[in-house]
Amino acid sequence: MSIKKKILIIDDEVFLANVLSEQLAQEGYVCDIAGDGREGLEKSLSINPDLIILDLIMPVMDGFTMIERLRADNRGKKIPVIVLSNINNAKTVEEMRSKGAQEYLVKVNNSLTDIVAAVSKLLK
Numbered sequence: 001m002s003i004k005k006k007i008l009i010i011d012d013e014v015f016l017a018n019v020l021s022e023q024l025a026q027e028g029y030v031c032d033i034a035g036d037g038r039e040g041l042e043k044s045l046s047i048n049p050d051l052i053i054l055d056l057i058m059p060v061m062d063g064f065t066m067i068e069r070l071r072a073d074n075r076g077k078k079i080p081v082i083v084l085s086n087i088n089n090a091k092t093v094e095e096m097r098s099k100g101a102q103e104y105l106v107k108v109n110n111s112l113t114d115i116v117a118a119v120s121k122l123l124k
């Protein structure tokens with residue numbers, strides 16, 4: 001048996017984070033949740049997840065700032081990041097890719113199954 005991959009979900013939408021966490025757990029991943037960017041950054045650097053799912057609009061610290069700080073730290077340079085946001089415009093997608101996000105998913109356009117598929121694609 002392989003060691004379970006750890007996924008950190010950083011999102012202030014508690015319901016979405018919980019549902020996504022349960023879905024990923026069913027697929028065999030170990031999940032943790034952070035409710036804002038600062039908590040997400042702290043957890044990223046301490047638990048060293050195999051992948052991060054990152055919302056953009058959040059209290060305390062938004063996802064734009066969080067990924068900048070993550071990529072500025074040696075411990076966070078290589079952790080794959082999937083942005084999962086309601087923001088749907090090419091400029092923001094490009095901005096997040098230039099900040100180091102591997103994938104960008106718009107919430108309303110992607111089902112839980114789509115999100116899980118994007119996770120497993122990045123982790124295989």
Ligand SMILES: [Mg+2]
Binds near residue numbers: 011012055056057058
């Ligand atoms: Mg949000």
